[in-house]
Amino acid sequence: MRSIQLLIIALVAFLACCSATPAPPQVSLSFLPVQRRSLRTDTTLDSEDNNEDSGERSVWKHVKVRWWLETEKSDDFVRKALKLNGLDDTAMKAHKNYKYYAYFAKKAEDYLFNKWLRNHVPTFEAWKSLNLGKITKADQLKEIANTKNFISYSRFVKQYDDNVVSTLNAGYNPPVVAVARGASEAEITARTMIMASARRDDDVAKVLLGLTKPGYPRRVLDGNALTQHDEYKYYQLFKEAKTS
Incomplete structure (x- = not known):
């Protein structure tokens, strides 16, 4: 019984822990002086366009996640929609869409628990x-x-x-x-x-x-x-x- 008690207490303490993924290092490139000005301008514009597109995609995916929550879509449905179906835990967590699934899973559980508490x-x-x-x-x-x-x-x-x-x-x-x-x-x-x-x-x-x-x-x-x-x-x- 003592070992079971310690194991469960350790588990509950573990629930308070979380991990963070470090941002990838920035890569700098150097060029000849005559090329530097125009290339920086082009790169900046391309970067802004890419960031804008990425931001729009991110917002749209968050909207879809909220919709899936409101319509009570299943876990399997969401995994398939995010192209995470068939992946093991390691591969899934490395996928670019995993953050949306993690958000869905956490919120779906919160919704369920709130429903249980109300009832x-x-x-x-x-x-x-x-x-x-x-x-x-x-x-x-x-x-x-x-x-x-x-x-x-x-x-x-x-x-x-x-x-x-x-x-x-x-x-x-x-x-x-x-x-x-x-x-x-x-x-x-x-x-x-x-x-x-x-x-x-x-x-x-x-x-x-x-x-x-x-x-x-x-x-x-x-x-x-x-x-x-x-x-x-x-x-x-x-x-x-x-x-x-």
């Missing part, structure tokens, strides 16, 4: 929708810790938890279903570790784990009512991971 979709439903349903035991989490789908799940859990915190701070009741019926050990464990890595307040963690008085989702349990609850073991895991 109060439990995190276990998100887990299954992201094709993680076959992972049911906590010791299987190491198999998916570095996968794209698990990283997406982690992002959704953070947004879901942030939404619950905002709801509580506004004085309203959070979603009634904190832990979906039938949620797997793997999903609740992963969710608990993500909550711990985010340093959630103890009472907030109780709300998120459904450790509340029946019919009163803002009243957290304590004493025997807490320790005898089915999900208490996950609260213990949260406390242990949060202080480690």
Whole structure:
């Protein structure tokens, strides 16, 4: 369990990292003095034309990406439209159109998560929708810790938890279903570790784990009512991971 905890916490920390691609070096050319003036003029005009054409193409592609988002085009459709279909990850990331696909993929996921939050979709439903349903035991989490789908799940859990915190701070009741019926050990464990890595307040963690008085989702349990609850073991895991 300890190795799984450390692996998930490391993964969540990794989500905050990003990389940047350095700009290609500029190449300078020297010519005879009698040629320098006219050649620079021609080169400048050609460069301006090329930059203008490139800018127009870039704007047009961004417009198309926004249209694909609004019309909910599939990932496969967008890859094909951007001539990225059939490429492996390395080749795709080196393609000139990859930045448009990356923008589409990120925004499409944001759109989906916002829709889930508006409809109060439990995190276990998100887990299954992201094709993680076959992972049911906590010791299987190491198999998916570095996968794209698990990283997406982690992002959704953070947004879901942030939404619950905002709801509580506004004085309203959070979603009634904190832990979906039938949620797997793997999903609740992963969710608990993500909550711990985010340093959630103890009472907030109780709300998120459904450790509340029946019919009163803002009243957290304590004493025997807490320790005898089915999900208490996950609260213990949260406390242990949060202080480690």
